[in-house]
Amino acid sequence: MSEYSTTIHATASTGTDALRNPSPVVRANNMRAGLLNRNRPLGIGCWNLRTFLDPGTQSLTACSLYQYNVDVCCLSEVRIPNSGSLEIKIPGANLHFTLYHSSPRDFSGRHGVAIALSQQANRALHAWEPVNERMAYVRLKGYFKNICIVSVYAPTSAAEQHDKETFYSQLQVLGERLPRRDLLIASRDWNGRTGRGDSTNSHLISRFRFGSRCENGERLLNFADQNRLFVTNTGFQHRNKHLLTWYSNDGHTVSQIDYILVSSPFRSWVYDSRSMCGAKIGR
Numbered sequence: 545m546s547e548y549s550t551t552i553h554a555t556a557s558t559g560t561d562a563l564r565n566p567s568p569v570v571r572a573n574n575m576r577a578g579l580l581n582r583n584r585p586l587g588i589g590c591w592n593l594r595t596f597l598d599p600g601t602q603s604l605t606a607c608s609l610y611q612y613n614v615d616v617c618c619l620s621e622v623r624i625p626n627s628g629s630l631e632i633k634i635p636g637a638n639l640h641f642t643l644y645h646s647s648p649r650d651f652s653g654r655h656g657v658a659i660a661l662s663q664q665a666n667r668a669l670h671a672w673e674p675v676n677e678r679m680a681y682v683r684l685k686g687y688f689k690n691i692c693i694v695s696v697y698a699p700t701s702a703a704e705q706h707d708k709e710t711f712y713s714q715l716q717v718l719g720e721r722l723p724r725r726d727l728l729i730a731s732r733d734w735n736g737r738t739g740r741g742d743s744t745n746s747h748l749i750s751r752f753r754f755g756s757r758c759e760n761g762e763r764l765l766n767f768a769d770q771n772r773l774f775v776t777n778t779g780f781q782h783r784n785k786h787l788l789t790w791y792s793n794d795g796h797t798v799s800q801i802d803y804i805l806v807s808s809p810f811r812s813w814v815y816d817s818r819s820m821c822g823a824k825i826g827r
Contacts, residue, residue, distance in 0.1 A: 596622035618695035627674035646674030773805040777817035
């Protein structure tokens with residue numbers, strides 16, 4: 545492992561929606577002391593919550609993020625009205641996470657994404673923007689490079705074509721607005737399968753994936769190609785249960801639809817990516 549490395553893995557919990565929607569995490573130790581030091585990597589994860597309105601769910605989620613040493617977590621389906629920030633305390637500890645949430649402008653309560661920052665990560669916060677109910681980003685100050693982390697919630701395969709096209713068009717516009725010199729990480733629920741990697745797309749994905757490619761997966765790879773991004777959680781060999789990121793309610797259907805993408809020039813900083821069982825959100 546290099547001195548400046550990044551780790552990516554996913555957290556999930558048996559019996560909760562986190563198990564049905566486990567998702568990836570990033571770690572990098574090339575930052576200033578305000579965010580990181582060279583002896584402690586930065587943990588970045590993602591999670592589908594279905595709702596984040598209940599204070600008990602908020603507290604248990606913060607506990608799980610702390611337990612798994614996650615500094616930055618991209619969350620989807622938070623359903624919090626309005627856009628803004630709030631502090632979530634960790635019970636029994638003098639610690640908290642700060643949640644930056646982005647909601648629909650029509651106050652419908654649909655979708656909603658958020659990014660939770662630990663106190664250490666929050667001290668390095670340079671900027672954040674609630675783009676819409678499907679995407680938001682934070683920019684963190686770094687030692688060699690700043691880091692832009694985008695939380696996304698893509699339309700499902702059953703969504704109208706117009707909705708899918710609008711989402712990726714808006715995401716591309718956002719990507720082009722972010723500083724090109726920054727390390728870019730795009731994370732959360734892409735609702736698509738990338739399928740098998742081959743010689744034509746080895747710069748985008750590797751060979752460790754689950755399932756065949758679908759239309760949404762093709763859109764994801766096109767976005768990755770346009771923005772020089774690598775799908776990190778296809779790059780490491782694990783048992784299937786550590787590749788899966790979605791389970792149906794009856795447990796009979798499984799898939800890998802959640803990914804963390806990182807700027808390709810920095811893919812060597814990533815040294816693992818997997819789903820993990822054990823996190824709790826209180827349902």
